[in-house]
Amino acid sequence: MRLGWLLAMAAMVTGGTLTDDDFLREGSGSARQQKNALENKPPPALEVSDWHNTDGKALRWDDLKGKVVVLDFWGVWCPPCRAAVPKLKDLYHKHRDEGLVILGIHTSRQADKMAEFVTEQSMDWPVAADVDNKTVRAFLVDSYPDYYLIDRSGKLRVADLVNGDLERAVKVLLAEPIP
Numbered sequence: 001m002r003l004g005w006l007l008a009m010a011a012m013v014t015g016g017t018l019t020d021d022d023f024l025r026e027g028s029g030s031a032r033q034q035k036n037a038l039e040n041k042p043p044p045a046l047e048v049s050d051w052h053n054t055d056g057k058a059l060r061w062d063d064l065k066g067k068v069v070v071l072d073f074w075g076v077w078c079p080p081c082r083a084a085v086p087k088l089k090d091l092y093h094k095h096r097d098e099g100l101v102i103l104g105i106h107t108s109r110q111a112d113k114m115a116e117f118v119t120e121q122s123m124d125w126p127v128a129a130d131v132d133n134k135t136v137r138a139f140l141v142d143s144y145p146d147y148y149l150i151d152r153s154g155k156l157r158v159a160d161l162v163n164g165d166l167e168r169a170v171k172v173l174l175a176e177p178i179p
Helices: 003-014 029-038 079-098 111-120 134-138 163-175
Strands: 048-052 068-074 100-106 127-130 146-150 156-161
Touching (some): 029 156, 048 111, 068 163, 100 111, 111 127, 127 134, 146 163, 156 163
Parallel strands (some): 068 100
Antiparallel strands (some): 048 127, 068 146, 146 156
């Protein structure tokens, strides 16, 4: 058993405060070790196109400093991704005024269907399509949806968060001071 998991469970039972080390992360073994190596550093570059909800502007990491960013790796072909949209919408609307940004990174697969889906679902956060899955590979994404969190200082704090832990992790990062 992972120590972080035990601490998280103990904190939930006792009502204690959680830190980023307590977030539940997906994966194990060498794949998890590779994702751990991405953490606490600036995130890999975004190699994306076809931006939506950005007034035609391509976002850069520098544009997002001071914000808590949830990278949502998803695809229109993915039933769990489609099912997650209402929860993401609720999370975004609840916390965007506190500095939350959700950045949807659609896989290259069926990216031509992304714009229609974004409009149909009224997804009003920035969304872009991965170019040749370069961003997916850089972040070591291995399932969908996958959530990665970037803190206000611009560091990738959590690579591949357990999906059910998303709102709790967002609240912890939003509570941190703006650098």
